[in-house]
Amino acid sequence: MNLRIYFIMGSQNASHDKPEAILEEAAQAGITAFQFREKGENALTGEAKLALGHRLRDICRRYNVLFFINDDLDLAEPLQADGIHVGQDDTQLETVRQMFPDKYIGLSVSSEREMNSSPIQLADYLGAGPVYATSSKEDAKQAVGTDWIRSLKHHYPSMPIVGIGGITTDNASSVISAGADGVSVISAITKASDIGTAVRNL
Numbered sequence: 104m105n106l107r108i109y110f111i112m113g114s115q116n117a118s119h120d121k122p123e124a125i126l127e128e129a130a131q132a133g134i135t136a137f138q139f140r141e142k143g144e145n146a147l148t149g150e151a152k153l154a155l156g157h158r159l160r161d162i163c164r165r166y167n168v169l170f171f172i173n174d175d176l177d178l179a180e181p182l183q184a185d186g187i188h189v190g191q192d193d194t195q196l197e198t199v200r201q202m203f204p205d206k207y208i209g210l211s212v213s214s215e216r217e218m219n220s221s222p223i224q225l226a227d228y229l230g231a232g233p234v235y236a237t238s239s240k241e242d243a244k245q246a247v248g249t250d251w252i253r254s255l256k257h258h259y260p261s262m263p264i265v266g267i268g269g270i271t272t273d274n275a276s277s278v279i280s281a282g283a284d285g286v287s288v289i290s291a292i293t294k295a296s297d298i299g300t301a302v303r304n305l
């Protein structure tokens with residue numbers, strides 16, 4: 104499971120181009136994982152969401168990029184997702200693991216309290232953040248900094264960890280130096296003037 108450059112996007116993040124075009128360019132440039140996160144006021148639902156999911160899934164398959172679904176467990180089988188990402192307020196990790204014994208499952212962990220109250224051993228990787236301030240998530244928590252990556256890695260040395268939140272081409276190396284196995288980004292790619300260069304710099 105290669106989570107080194109883990110791109111997240113839904114149609115709400117693709118204001119200046121089609122999500123398919125953005126993903127294709129990012130995949131060509133070397134992202135290793137992608138999460139379909141259709142969320143927010145104008146998010147697609149129902150058939151339109153499923154149809155976009157299929158198109159993005161196909162791009163990931165062509166480039167050998169891991170495909171994750173955010174939150175929406177109902178999409179995991181129809182889209183043949185490689186994995187699912189859930190947070191602390193989503194379907195409980197135990198339930199997700201029971202439903203999908205063979206898929207990769209990621210869990211968000213943002214604090215020591217969340218760490219201590221989560222069945223971490225059921226996850227395949229942890230999303231740690233927001234490392235820095237972000238404007239891509241409406242209900243983002245207070246930034247936790249790279250110290251949180253260090254602390255999580257100290258407690259779970261063999262658990263893959265991706266940093267998320269406010270990560271850019273300038274600060275990604277600090278996240279990796281703190282012990283993250285990968286960086287997870289939205290705007291560093293969707294808002295880049297040159298997506299290929301942004302991915303390569305990440």
Ligand SMILES: Cc1ncc(COP(=O)(O)OP(=O)(O)O)c(N)n1
Nearest residue numbers: 173174188189190191211230267287
């Ligand atoms: C890789 C990764 N890490 C963390 C998150 C955040 O998940 P969550 O806390 O459930 O928030 P939403 O993304 O659902 O708004 C993530 N999506 N991916």
Ligand SMILES: Cc1nc(C(=O)O)sc1CCOP(=O)(O)O
Nearest residue numbers: 232233237239268269288289290
């Ligand atoms: C989806 C998401 N989850 C976060 C968390 O802290 O759990 S921060 C975030 C948004 C990341 O977007 P950007 O790379 O543009 O900051």
Ligand SMILES: [Mg+2]
Nearest residue numbers: 174189190193
């Ligand atoms: Mg969630």
